[in-house]
Amino acid sequence: MDPTAHQYIELNGGADLQGFRQALRILTWSNIPHEQITWSVSAAPDLFGGGQLPAAYGSAGRPIILPRDVGDLIKLVVCHTEPQKYALLYELVWRMRRPHDPELRLYEVASDPLVHRLNMMAKSVRRDLHKMHVFLRFREVNDLVVGERFVAWFEPEHFIVEETAQFFVDRFTSLDWTILTPKGSLWWDRIELAIGPPAQRSDAPETDAFEIGWRTYYQSTFNPARTNLNQMRQHMPKKYWRNLPETQAIPGLVNAAASRVDEMIERETMMPIRKMPAKAIAALTEQGPASLAELNRIISASDPFLEGSNKAVLGEGPLHPAIAFVGEQPGDLEDLQVRPFVGPAGQLFDRALEEAGIDRQKAYVTNAVKHVKFVQRGKRRIPQSPTAGEIERYRWWLQKELGFVQPKLVVALGASAAHALGGKAVTISPIRGQHRFDGFNHQPGYITVHPSYLLRLPSEEDRDREYKAFVQDLKRVRALAL
Amino acid sequence: MRAYTGRSAYLRTPQSMMPPARQRRKNRQAGPKGLGSTDGNGICRAYTPDGRCVSLLKILLTNFCLYDCAYCINRRSSNVEHARFTVDDVVKLTIAFYKRNYIEGLFLSSGIIQTPDCTMEQLILVAKKLRRDEGFAGYIHLKTIPEASPWLIEQAGLWADRLSINLELPTQDSLKAYAPEKDSVSITNAMSQMGERIAESTEEISRHALKFAPAGQSTQVIVGADATNDAGMLAASAGLYASYGLSPVHYSAFSPIPDSSKALPIKSPPLQRANRLYQADWLFRYYGFGVEEIASGGEGGMLDLDIDPKLAWALKNRDRFPVDVNTADREALLRIPGLGVRAIDRIIIARRHTSLRLEDVGCVCAGLKRVRPFIITADWRPTAETDRADLRQQLAPQPKQLSLF
Known part of the structure; x- marks a missing residue:
């Protein structure tokens, strides 16, 4: 590869970790400065992990050794939706490894604008991963072949579908489940994980028999005397609400909160109407084996x-x-x-x-x-x-x-x-x-x-x-x- | 179901009683036939409009109770409607909710029925059935009944991830006045039994010993139901941390309950009070502050409600500032208002490679406004700012403007 020529690298849409890794190997071993590269992604996201660079790049790449923290950072940032992510990541690696004046520990300088920006991107992906782990709700469908089967619809912000798979496999190993998202889908049959194409909300079931019970539970844990909508929205942003069965209860809870509190405070303390269970209270102390x-x-x-x-x-x-x-x-x-x-x-x-x-x-x-x-x-x-x-x-x-x-x-x-x-x-x-x-x-x-x-x-x-x-x-x- | 769970909201066990961030047995995972995992990450499944997190199915086996604790809706003299779950109901509901990813696990408690032993046996049975019959590897938190026989507490620890006993009120006198059947001696005895066992189990991890409550034990105190001040609360917590290896203490603000007892105040304490106590507790556990130091930030043993306890302390100890972020040791950095443990770790790593400017500090922390008067950087030195008389007014959150119609 000519180190002075400008390079055009096209990677797959979505989170093309494999493609980026390969490009990274070839480009760093050829000493191509980051200014000389134009990164682009193909229009259609390829979710089947193709990640092949055109043959023209040859096989000049060899594995490069990066600090673990940088490896982790790359894994997260490639999931981001920001189109510039590959350019930014390459700039980091280039600055750490360039032949003259390498900044070997650049990734530790959290105050550097590039590192700061990448850290923020990683944080956003991490948050999205976390939100997917907790805000995803399965709905049961009766599958004629396997019986109980669970399907979920979720809309992640970033390309995290594959990255999140291990969590669900670990947690729901003994269930058959499918996770559908607009950025790809996951299929687990208790043995193997398959990664599938994007799906639509209408592909997922409408409801689940336990949702009423769950909503009732959710409502009952709310303390009307402590209404704090800002804090709720901060942790559970509104964009997630439409796929959460419990959020339908929020308007009702908020509207009734003030009157419920007034009622509690104004109600006179009532005298106990039941008999005092004197015998039972006396028996309380007589526990434990007697012989x-x-x-x-x-x-x-x-x-x-x-x-x-x-x-x-x-x-x-x-x-x-x-x-x-x-x-x-x-x-x-x-x-x-x-x-x-x-x-x-x-x-x-x-x-x-x-x-x-x-x-x-x-x-x-x-x-x-x-x-x-x-x-x-x-x-x-x-x-x-x-x-x-x-x-x-x-x-x-x-x-x-x-x-x-x-x-x-x-x-x-x-x-x-x-x-x-x-x-x-x-x-x-x-x-x-x-x-x-x-x-x-x-x-x-x-x-x-x-x-x-x-x-x-x-x-x-x-x-x-x-x-x-x-x-x-x-x-x-x-x-x-x- | 509301009949059971509706009460638990008023039991004032906060939903924030969540599994701890780091469990000793990290990343447990079920076998191929089982269900569930614990992975030590944040676990809030949903948030209610009070801003609290819903992470566990938190229910009472029954809300019938022979005890008569004034702060509790389910006390025997209350007129609430009574209901009861069977052991199998709870097991089924937990599994069904868990499979749908509604919850991270189960938090089970109960009113005292028949005897403490009898109640404790039922709680243990739920945990045992979940683990043994359903192969459930998710999180289980059992509320321990301190009056139960000690061997039952031993058994609870074999099935649950975490055990807790609610201290409820920080002093023995308050407990006597408000919870006549409870006894602080049996509470501390049971806490120390659990503390010992948790410590032993950590040591014996490789010696074929069964694990005891791998996520440790916690407790809860109610803030504002009795007359104890903040310094008293914190001192009680410090004692618990030191004696029973307990972590953490949950501060739960007293709030009015339906059908309340005459013994209780009618109004709840300011919501901010429990928050300040949590912050103070945090300073005590992770920032190297002593209880007296924290209390000295406020007045008369109460924490300042307008500003956080770290800022309050800093304002009263201005001679300790400004601190140079490029040279100061970790202990000194931990004292700077507006800098958290993570920000400080980043500063310490970054300053090996570069000399930090004010802007750089802004990159690693949440905002410069609070930090600025207390630090020195390569390009910044607060001249008179640290000593300004109105510094407090500048840093305290502005009171909300009332709107006039």
């Missing part, structure tokens, strides 16, 4: 506070026991049998209890977290320990539960149980032993390790030593409680 069985029903019916099993493993044992044991969370076997402490750790726990001379049948056994937490990997469940937040979420239930059970002594097995009882995350070793849970009605308690910790120790020697210490702890628990 352990009722609490357990609530827990069983609730969704888990973590990702894992839906089955709640409840506490087990008599009310008013000498000792209540609190573990961490159920494991796989517990989840299967819906009983606490029946897995490998539970068996070890049983053995230790027996050696310490504690009858499990006479103790209450429960977990801080009522659901087993795991991540499913194919067929396998990978167990997860509960996070601090999850322990806190289950804490309310544990508090209520032990409130009903009323044990003489509460034993926290492991750090999670100690956290749930004490209200904050702790390390076991420094506080192992007798303890008072101040956050739990000053409940006398005892902190020791969780039996599953013993199972996880690698060496036989450690396991033996720790097991003995655990049994020792249980013996002291027995002495304290019985």
Whole structure:
């Protein structure tokens, strides 16, 4: 391409991003100053994204690297209806990349007249995009093939139809819909997006069964004491009104506003005519579970506070026991049998209890977290320990539960149980032993390790030593409680 | 339908209670069978003639209520006609409105029926059905009932994008006088429970933990129903921001309700008061102003109604001006009346490459009139302007001329 000759570039009508990008590549690599180019657009907008420059330009273009902000700016500005948009954009790119004295960061100089103008154009397009996202209204049509189908008519100011498509695809993925505008149309069949020719208002359905309900809702949200027409028009310019079903209600609302306000103020305060629901008010305070069985029903019916099993493993044992044991969370076997402490750790726990001379049948056994937490990997469940937040979420239930059970002594097995009882995350070793849970009605308690910790120790020697210490702890628990 | 929704307008929960601009879980999107998305952009679907935005289907499950809050149309001693939605009604209506692009999501609240727990369970059920049965990925805001059992609040957070508890009145005494069944202790307890959980959930995002109210929690206070002044309001808000990680506080101007209680003032406060409080709140959260500084701009703990709080502060602190936009640090720029955060960001970037003139500043902000007396640029220095006694008169909006017939 001759760098001194004047260039005439014709792009497609509408937002010809592809065509402009190609032209940009060829022109910048050929070092054509912006003054030497005359930009024009073909009369008929080509909405099928042809965007081919005449072959005469050759394939001199190579991709050019522009700052991301500039790329974003170009994408927006090409949607503008202003005929000069391509010339202005090229001028920006040229000034940033010209061989002598390039203004590399020109796009950051918001006060430069060119940058300012482009920013304003981008702003106008952005606003139009936003208005299309929010002011477009679908109307349902019954399609014999797909059933429910939604069609909308909208009149955007700029060539934004394609640019806006992703928003509607993301939001209404599971619906069949069509958006018709005078600048092109979009068709979505739940799988693929098609871009179609301009349409007319008469192509869209006249109304929708839900519009009356919507208008009623719109009317009811209006507060007549706060009429502020300017603010309404500023956010919802009149040009959009004719395609919005709710705006038909505006004149009526405005006309009646003043009299509605007067009426509200002038009306004498009336005496209550209904009876006071004294019984119901008294009953207000008597909420929440009244017994352990009722609490357990609530827990069983609730969704888990973590990702894992839906089955709640409840506490087990008599009310008013000498000792209540609190573990961490159920494991796989517990989840299967819906009983606490029946897995490998539970068996070890049983053995230790027996050696310490504690009858499990006479103790209450429960977990801080009522659901087993795991991540499913194919067929396998990978167990997860509960996070601090999850322990806190289950804490309310544990508090209520032990409130009903009323044990003489509460034993926290492991750090999670100690956290749930004490209200904050702790390390076991420094506080192992007798303890008072101040956050739990000053409940006398005892902190020791969780039996599953013993199972996880690698060496036989450690396991033996720790097991003995655990049994020792249980013996002291027995002495304290019985 | 008016029977239900008509009331909610008078509940004084402003329609501007919109989803926040930035959600922690940004750009959520439904699966191929589901419906909806949240994308963190502006979401107002329509505007009513009061200039407020309609963004969510904001309804009450029922307008029957056992509480007797003086400011509320639905209090038990009111003579309003009562009505009730079923859970399925709300789910169906939300989906139908959402599919037609009428709304951005659901904002559900309810009068207290039977017990707070019972009411809260119904609210949760709506959210759960929307998410689980309808695959709804749009925005859900649940009004939390502070007197409900804590585990219900935990559950609400698993289904809703945002939870809120209305503080309604900024002091404990006012609450006692106007809302006898409400108790500020249970309100703050529930707020702190939600605040803790939201914070934990942000930290635990990668640890297979379920998300709790990804859009956080907000609250609302009524302006002008009790005697609290603006400084008191702002101090209460500052306390909420600091203690419960809450954002934002909505200021809702008291306005007359039909069938009102005798305990209330008959007239509404000037509309401007709530606007000034919003502006002040903004200064507090994004501009580095302290509550005392903002309050010092007005008189006797009330903000100036004629001019915005930033200008009011600047006029009383003229020794801090003019500020050179080409050299001053960000904190100093944030104090200039008429310059917003975005304009300041642009100035800071642009001045790396060029020395800004007055005209250039005009390119990045909304208008020079207010800014001019407070800045120095490459070609401008206000000589006596900053200290003029009538500066306030010049900058305050002119009173509207009354027309004579």
